[in-house]
Amino acid sequence: MRAAIIAVGSEMLGISKVDTNSLEVTRHLEQWGVGLVRKSVIGDHAADLAHELRSAFDGCDVVVVMGGLGPTEDDVTKEVVSGTLGIRLREEPEVLARMLSLFEKRGYTMPETNRKQALVFEGHGYLPNPRGTAPGFHLEFDWSGRRRHLWIFPGVPNELHGMLEADFGPWLQTLGLSRRFWRTLRIVGMPESLADEKLKAFYEKYRETPVTILASRGELSLHFYSTGPEDAAWARLLAMEGAVREALGDRVYGTGDDTLELVVGRMLVARGESVATAESCTGGLLAGRITDVAGSSQWFLGGVVAYSGDVKTSMVGVDPAHIQQHGEVSEEVARDLATGARRRFGASWGIGVTGIAGPDGGSEAKPVGTVHVAVASRDHVEHRKLYFAGGRENVRRFATNAALDLLRRGLGVVVGL
Amino acid sequence: MRAAIIAVGSEMLGISKVDTNSLEVTRHLEQWGVGLVRKSVIGDHAADLAHELRSAFDGCDVVVVMGGLGPTEDDVTKEVVSGTLGIRLREEPEVLARMLSLFEKRGYTMPETNRKQALVFEGHGYLPNPRGTAPGFHLEFDWSGRRRHLWIFPGVPNELHGMLEADFGPWLQTLGLSRRFWRTLRIVGMPESLADEKLKAFYEKYRETPVTILASRGELSLHFYSTGPEDAAWARLLAMEGAVREALGDRVYGTGDDTLELVVGRMLVARGESVATAESCTGGLLAGRITDVAGSSQWFLGGVVAYSGDVKTSMVGVDPAHIQQHGEVSEEVARDLATGARRRFGASWGIGVTGIAGPDGGSEAKPVGTVHVAVASRDHVEHRKLYFAGGRENVRRFATNAALDLLRRGLGVVVGL
Numbered sequence: 124m125r126a127a128i129i130a131v132g133s134e135m136l137g138i139s140k141v142d143t144n145s146l147e148v149t150r151h152l153e154q155w156g157v158g159l160v161r162k163s164v165i166g167d168h169a170a171d172l173a174h175e176l177r178s179a180f181d182g183c184d185v186v187v188v189m190g191g192l193g194p195t196e197d198d199v200t201k202e203v204v205s206g207t208l209g210i211r212l213r214e215e216p217e218v219l220a221r222m223l224s225l226f227e228k229r230g231y232t233m234p235e236t237n238r239k240q241a242l243v244f245e246g247h248g249y250l251p252n253p254r255g256t257a258p259g260f261h262l263e264f265d266w267s268g269r270r271r272h273l274w275i276f277p278g279v280p281n282e283l284h285g286m287l288e289a290d291f292g293p294w295l296q297t298l299g300l301s302r303r304f305w306r307t308l309r310i311v312g313m314p315e316s317l318a319d320e321k322l323k324a325f326y327e328k329y330r331e332t333p334v335t336i337l338a339s340r341g342e343l344s345l346h347f348y349s350t351g352p353e354d355a356a357w358a359r360l361l362a363m364e365g366a367v368r369e370a371l372g373d374r375v376y377g378t379g380d381d382t383l384e385l386v387v388g389r390m391l392v393a394r395g396e397s398v399a400t401a402e403s404c405t406g407g408l409l410a411g412r413i414t415d416v417a418g419s420s421q422w423f424l425g426g427v428v429a430y431s432g433d434v435k436t437s438m439v440g441v442d443p444a445h446i447q448q449h450g451e452v453s454e455e456v457a458r459d460l461a462t463g464a465r466r467r468f469g470a471s472w473g474i475g476v477t478g479i480a481g482p483d484g485g486s487e488a489k490p491v492g493t494v495h496v497a498v499a500s501r502d503h504v505e506h507r508k509l510y511f512a513g514g515r516e517n518v519r520r521f522a523t524n525a526a527l528d529l530l531r532r533g534l535g536v537v538v539g540l
Numbered sequence: 541m542r543a544a545i546i547a548v549g550s551e552m553l554g555i556s557k558v559d560t561n562s563l564e565v566t567r568h569l570e571q572w573g574v575g576l577v578r579k580s581v582i583g584d585h586a587a588d589l590a591h592e593l594r595s596a597f598d599g600c601d602v603v604v605v606m607g608g609l610g611p612t613e614d615d616v617t618k619e620v621v622s623g624t625l626g627i628r629l630r631e632e633p634e635v636l637a638r639m640l641s642l643f644e645k646r647g648y649t650m651p652e653t654n655r656k657q658a659l660v661f662e663g664h665g666y667l668p669n670p671r672g673t674a675p676g677f678h679l680e681f682d683w684s685g686r687r688r689h690l691w692i693f694p695g696v697p698n699e700l701h702g703m704l705e706a707d708f709g710p711w712l713q714t715l716g717l718s719r720r721f722w723r724t725l726r727i728v729g730m731p732e733s734l735a736d737e738k739l740k741a742f743y744e745k746y747r748e749t750p751v752t753i754l755a756s757r758g759e760l761s762l763h764f765y766s767t768g769p770e771d772a773a774w775a776r777l778l779a780m781e782g783a784v785r786e787a788l789g790d791r792v793y794g795t796g797d798d799t800l801e802l803v804v805g806r807m808l809v810a811r812g813e814s815v816a817t818a819e820s821c822t823g824g825l826l827a828g829r830i831t832d833v834a835g836s837s838q839w840f841l842g843g844v845v846a847y848s849g850d851v852k853t854s855m856v857g858v859d860p861a862h863i864q865q866h867g868e869v870s871e872e873v874a875r876d877l878a879t880g881a882r883r884r885f886g887a888s889w890g891i892g893v894t895g896i897a898g899p900d901g902g903s904e905a906k907p908v909g910t911v912h913v914a915v916a917s918r919d920h921v922e923h924r925k926l927y928f929a930g931g932r933e934n935v936r937r938f939a940t941n942a943a944l945d946l947l948r949r950g951l952g953v954v955v956g957l
Contacts (some may be wrong), residue, residue, distance in 0.1 A: 136576045138567045139754050141558050150555045158587055159553045162582035171577055178595040316611045320651040337551045406823035406831025410845040414823025417899050426845035430828040432843040482834050510646050513671050
C-alpha cells in the first residue's frame with residue numbers, strides 16, 4: 124500500500140509557514156504499515172490541484188487531501204475532486220441543518236457563502252466533523268484499473284486530528300497490514316561516508332530492510348524498522364542493532380531520542396561525579412547544551428566563557444607562557460582550560476575548548492575550523508585536535524560534539540552496551 | 541513564470557521532520573517575482589523521484605530540487621535526472637581533487653563511495669559548493685516544447701543557503717520580472733495579541749497589503765511587501781514602517797535579518813564599549829548567542845555560567861548574604877551577578893540572569909518561569925523581574941531575549957531610528 128498526502132492552501136507556499144498537519148497523518152500511516160511515498164503542498168488553484176490529484180492517483184493507493192473545505196471562493200477541493208472523478212456534488216440537508224444551528228447558537232446568521240460547506244459527493248457518505256462545520260470524505264473508486272482511496276479532511280489541526288482518530292486510524296487498522304516498529308541509533312565522531320563504508324556488510328545483510336542514515340549538526344542517526352508480530356519485529360530490530368554496534372563500535376552513543384549531553388549526564392549521575400567547562404570558540408554553547416538537560420544542576424557545576432587571553436589567565440588559570448609560546452588556539456591552552464575549569468569549580472571533570480570558528484582569525488598554520496578540545500580528570504588530561512569545515516555555526520556546534528564525546532570516552536564507554 | 545520545489549529525502553516523510561529548506565528557496569523566488577505553484581517531498585526512491593520530476597516539468601518553468609546529492613546508495617538525484625533528461629554523467633576531476641584535499645585535511649582517506657559526488661552532467665556546468673563536497677547544478681532544456689530550468693542543490697541547509705545567494709538569486713534577478721520588495725521589522729518584549737491590538741489602525745490603513753506577523757522564540761517579526769517600480773515600492777514600505785514604529789515605539793529593535801545580539805553588538809562597537817555575562821538559569825545560552833556574532837570578541841569579554849550558589853559567590857562575587865536572605869533567584873542576586881560580571885571581566889557593562897527554568901525547582905512564591913535579569917554599568921544597575929510560560933526551553937530562550945533587550949535599552953535606544 125502506497126500513500127500520498129496533499130496539503131491545500133496558498134498560505135503554506137509563502138516564506139514563513141510550512142505544513143505540519145501531514146506529520147499527524149504520517150503517524151497514523153506508519154503505525155498501521157502504510158508507506159508514505161510523497162507529500163505536497165498546493166495553492167488554492169483548481170487546475171494545480173487537479174494536476175496534483177491525478178499525479179497522486181497514478182502512483183498511490185491511498186491519497187489524503189487536507190484543506191480547501193472552507194466557505195470562501197479560495198476553497199476549491201470538493202469542486203476539483205468532483206471534476207476529476209466525475210462525481211456530482213449535492214447539498215446534504217443534515218449537514219446544512221447542523222451548520223445553521225451552530226451559527227444560531229453563536230448568535231450569527233449564517234452567510235450564504237457557507238452553504239457550499241454542506242455539499243457532499245452523490246452516492247458517497249461523508250465523515251461528521253464534531254469540532255467544525257466542514258465534513259470530511261472517504262471516496263473509494265477505480266483509477267486506471269486499480270482501487271484507490273481518497274480521504275479528504277479539513278486543514279484546521281484540531282478538526283483534522285479528531286477525524287484521523289475517529290475515522291482514518293480505524294480504517295487503516297482494518298487493512299490488516301503488518302505493523303511497523305522503529306529503532307534509532309545515534310552516532311558521533313565519524314562522517315556519513317565513513318559510517319556507510321563500515322556498514323556495507325550490514326546493508327548487504329539487511330538489504331530488504333529500509334535503513335535511513337541522517338546527518339545533522341555533526342552527528343549521524345541511523346533509522347530502521349521491522350514489521351510483523353511484535354516479538355519477532357523487536358528480535359529483528361535488536362539483531363540489526365547488534366550488527367550496527369559491531370560495525371561502528373563506541374561511535375554509537377545512544378538510541379531513540381538520546382543526545383550526547385543526556386548520555387554524559389546519565390553517566391556522571393551514575394558515578395556521582397560532576398563536570399565544569401571552560402570555553403573559548405564555543406562561547407557558552409557547550410554549557411548551554413549541558414544545561415538544556417533538565418536536572419543538569421545535579422552534575423554540572425558551571426563554566427567560564429573565556430574569549431580573550433587575559434580572561435583565560437585570570438578566570439581559568441591558563442599559563443600565560445603557554446599562550447605566548449603556542450598561541451591561544453593550541454593543545455597546551457586546551458589542556459590548561461580543562462584543568463583550570465576542573466580546579467576552579469571543584470568538579471570531578473573539566474572540559475576545555477579553544478579554536479578558530481571564523482570567518483576571520485585563521486592562518487596557514489591554524490586555518491579557520493581548527494579546534495582543540497581537552498578533558499581533565501584528577502590524574503589525566505586527554506586531548507584531541509580537530510578540524511571542521513562548514514562555517515562558524517558548524518565549527519562551533521561540531522566542537523561541542525567533540526568535547527562532549529571526549530568526556531563520554533573518559534567516563535568509560537562500554538562498547539556494545 | 542511558475543516554480544516548483546522538490547525536497548528529496550525519506551527522512552522528511554517520517555513522523556518528526558518536515559522540509560524547511562523550501563522556505564529559503566521561496567524567499568528568493570518571491571523577491572524576484574517568480575510564483576511558487578507547488579512543493580513536495582519525495583523519498584529516496586528513483587522511480588518516485590522520476591515521476592515527480594516529470595509532473596513538475598509538465599506544469600512549471602523553474603524546478604528546484606534539494607537533496608539526494610550525498611555519497612550513499614540512497615542518494616539518487618543525479619542518476620534520476622540523468623535518466624529523465626537523457627543527459628549523461630561524467631566524473632569531474634576538479635570536484636574530485638577538492639574532495640580529496642578536504643578529506644586529507646581532516647585526516648581521513650576518502651571512501652570510494654564519495655567519488656559519486658564528483659559526477660557532473662555532460663555538456664553542462666556545475667555550481668561550486670564552498671561549504672561542502674556536493675556541487676549543485678543548473679540545467680536548461682526543452683520539455684514538451686517549452687523552456688525549463690532545473691536547479692539542483694544539496695539539502696544541507698548552510699550549503700544550500702550559500703548557493704542560493706551565490707547562484708540562484710543572481711539568476712532570478714536576470715529574469716527581469718516585476719520585483720517584490722520586502723520589509724521585515726523585528727519586535728521584542730510584547731505578546732502577539734498586544735502587538736495586534738496596537739497595530740489595528742495600521743492594518744486598517746493598509747488593508748490591501750499582505751502583512752504577516754510571526755511569533756518565534758519569544759520575538760515577533762512583521763513582514764510586508766510592495767511591488768512596482770523600486771522607488772515607489774520603497775516609499776510605500778517606509779511609510780508602512782513609520783506607521784508600525786509609531787504604534788510600537790522602541791519595541792521595534794531592528795529590521796531584516798537583525799538579531800538582538802547583532803543590534804547590541806553594533807551599539808557597543810559604536811561606543812567603544814564591552815560587555816560580560818554571568819548566567820544561572822540560561823546556563824551559557826546568553827554567551828552562546830552573543831558569540832554567534834562573528835567578530836563579537838571585539839566587544840564581548842567573557843562570561844561565567846554559575847549554576848550553584850557556591851560558584852556564584854566564588855566566581856562572580858555574589859554576596860552570600862544576598863543568597864541566604866533572598867534566595868538564588870532574586871533581584872539582589874541578579875544585580876550582584878551583573879555587577880560581578882562587569883567587575884571580574886573588566887567590561888563596560890555586565891549582564892546577570894537568574895531564574896527557574898523548570899521543570900522542577902518552582903514554588904508558590906517563585907514558580908517555574910520566574911526570571912530576574914539585571915544590567916550593570918559603571919554607576920547604575922537596571923533590573924527586571926519577568927515571568928515566562930511554555931516550558932524549560934522557552935523560559936531559557938525568552939530570558940536571553942529579556943537580558944539582551946535590557947542591555948539595548950541601557951545603551952540608549954533611539955526611538956524611530
